[in-house]
Amino acid sequence: MDKLIRQFAENQLSSQELPAFKEELQHTTDQQLEEYLQQEWMSSEADDIRTICPRLSEMKQAIDSRLGLHGSFNQASPAPQPKVRTILMKWFSIASAILLPLMFITTYYFYHERQVEANKEVTFVTGRGEKASIVLPDGSKVTLNHDSRLFYLPSLFGRDARQVSFEGEAYFDVAKDKKSPFIIRQEKLQVEVLGTKFCLRARPKETAAKLLLDEGKVMMTATRTQNHQVVNPGEVAELNYATGQITLFQQSESADLSAWKQNEMDFLNASFRQVVQSIEDYYDVRVIVHAPIGLDHFTGTLPTRNLEQAIHILQLVYGFHYKVKEQQIFITF
Template sequence: MDHLINKYKRDELTPNELFELKDNLDSMTDEEVGQQLYADWLKTDQDMSFVDENRVAKMKNNIDNAIGRSKKRIRLFPPRWAQIAASILLPISILFAVYNYHENKLIFDKEILFTTDKKERATVTLPDGTAISLNTESTLKYRPQDFNKNKRMINFSGEGHFQVFHNEKVPFLIHTEEMEIKVLGTTFNLSVREKDAVAELVLEEGCVSLSTRKNQEIILYKNQKAVLNRLTGQITVMAEENARNISAWKNGDMIFRNAELSRVLHMIEEYYDVIIKINCEECFSDKFSGTLPLDDLNEVLEILERSYHLITVKENKEIVMTNK
């Protein structure tokens, strides 16, 4: 550590040594850093001709006044030590300011990635104020360098609920594997999972434009749902009266209204990573309406048992439900 500080003061540090010095300082507590600097002050003969003791005292007095301390002069260090501290800390502060600027610029130039795993959800706020809730196993990417200039471009896969900040001059663009979505400012739920046969966008507010690789383009309005068939590349638009129910997962729920039992089971399997088999043919002819939690599989199974008069046998990740 000492040799790195000495080389820094002589401006002889290599880039790797600069990183090593930063890592060493980051690994130390504030008290340890203070002790290290204090020891260096005592044994170093510094040129203090450019450090004015009166100026240091004035700076300390201003700080004391700002935090409400007494104006009584109290010296924490002898004048020599205060001068050495100023001569060392000022260039070190400049060093780390320049270093952090360089480090932040590298981050700014790179692509930023957000991901969620199974049973994990998260909310991301982009630099323009757009809020995106990520459902399980979802990915969002964007480049800060390009974002919010003449367009706001992100790459997305998985499922997310978008509240896009309105800006007519800078459109919000979502790029997925099969389509591109253009938004000015609106609220919607987007599901584009690679393992699903279809991709869906359900619009709660505003309007959006969707275009596919096959050059099909449609405009979607409030309370409408667009379904993209991955196999054919065709988009089907339909009414969705309960648009807000689609994004109930944000609050830890799944809400169904007259849903096919097969779809209900599919969503349960996706969220809980299980396999469900129902030995009841007539059950599949009945629609399901209700709310299922995303954090309690036992409660989900109890609701299904009561709704369809079934009994459940669980073995690891496989669940078998049969008539009573």
């Protein structure tokens, strides 16, 4: 567990290790987590002290050399009574010699820490069957559907532009800022907006990305071909990953991309295999089908929070038999 937390803090967890970390975290008590974090904090403080102390020692030697303080304080050598002005000037010299370098170190330290923080990736992840609502620094609201990931660097999320990277499915309610465009990047596409509401489905394992616009105006660009399309409210943009082509059509011609926000999945003329795949994704189950070729396509809505009801609806449509065993569903015709 210690190793996983350290890797997570340093943003070194792989996508395969992240679910294991979340599982471990759920079985860790608050006291255990507090003790570990306190230990890590003390360790990092000690590292900082070991780094800074040698530099302070070198500074002290330089100061002593400048002020003629290398001799032993135990030597008994007669000296004239110094004047008050001389004493004050010497102490001002000592204070300046000590405080100015310390101020420089402190300023450098906090500047360095800010630079490090600005380059630390901020990541939000949802697993199977999970949803999450997040608020970004500019006030933009994002609702992540299952198996999705959004991340950004604070240094790239500022006044000139607001850049985030994303894969999965989410609903974006972007805060308006004409001077700072909101840019969503994925390996095969880019979406640029100023202030709007839209749903984006961009899963790498699928063959296409889809964007449904509710308000405002956005521009979708294919990374491969640099083809781009401006999308207006009520329109759906579909980007074919293989060709880089973007097609626009009306929302009425597509399944409702935002149905998942109401805990539903919507299908329009979808194959039985596509429906089964969606059930597996939402419910984290495996569906084993023994079906004849040429089943009718499905148009309708299924719940995402009630597996038994979802299977029962499909049973009424297709007339199959099914059996549930642990995390597997066996369907026969």
